[in-house]
Amino acid sequence: MTLYFSGISWTLLYDTIYAHQDKADDSIIGLKSTALKFGDNTKPYLSLFGSSMITSLAITGLMTDQTWPYYVGLLLTSCHIGWQIGTLDINNPADCWKKFSTNRYLGLILFMSIVASNLLK
Template structure:
């Protein structure tokens, strides 16, 4: 959203991109730390997660809490570099950051909560540049991120579905079951449609839509070729989402420049 908020013909604010890059790492890192602390008993029973630092005993819970405090302190330092509107908006995301790890205990839709949490930066980046949010641009962008998360994290969750059943936690992979591809196809379509709407409302140039077409192809490829019964293939398709992100960022960048 920082690149999308740049004036036509201009590159995105490099300082702000750097701050947000560091902030994203810290926010996601803090979320992972909270998740590891809260799920340490569950993680020992799941093949993929049993070697996580707290679950495996490499770190004690107190050491994990200390590290979390360090992450949040650094995050606060970044937040204080922003305008007041963005500070309030950024601080409000902490409710999602702290509550997301608990969702798998209560709902089959933890991936939706992950999407709401991880994509908060779509709102924050625009606000950091403009001093407020433009709902017609930012809300479709935020929604697209949530839908994208529902695609890639549902694929990711299929790696753990057998273990999740054993330990009694929930996921969209378990909720959708054999209908997963139909569900994530719908989310993929909603993601691309939301990105297109955001671009139209932001009055972005034609390269954005060319890159969006390429991103659509990448998303369709992973959805229709993923073998949901193969942990290795689910992980490969999950990792391939980096290219979807590259296409979208490239589209925004060149759409603003040209």
């Protein structure tokens, strides 16, 4: 369940960043998005999503007896999320795309840390 919750949190994080790219168009056509809902208060919500993702992944790691590479991956993931949120310009569509697209690296970091951790078991 904690792994599932971390996935939901991550999805809310990257999808909200993505939604800020076209929030002007969404507003015109009446589409509701997290970007429009959160508006200028987006970064605290992103921080909440990122924190809940990392916390859920840490609990998952403890529950599944993960080894040290997993937690190194979580540290790198935390740093990446902090960089994303800290440098994000929600009013710059190009920057939103850049930050959104870096989530592929975040996924790779998590995948590699899970594999490495399980190889050491």
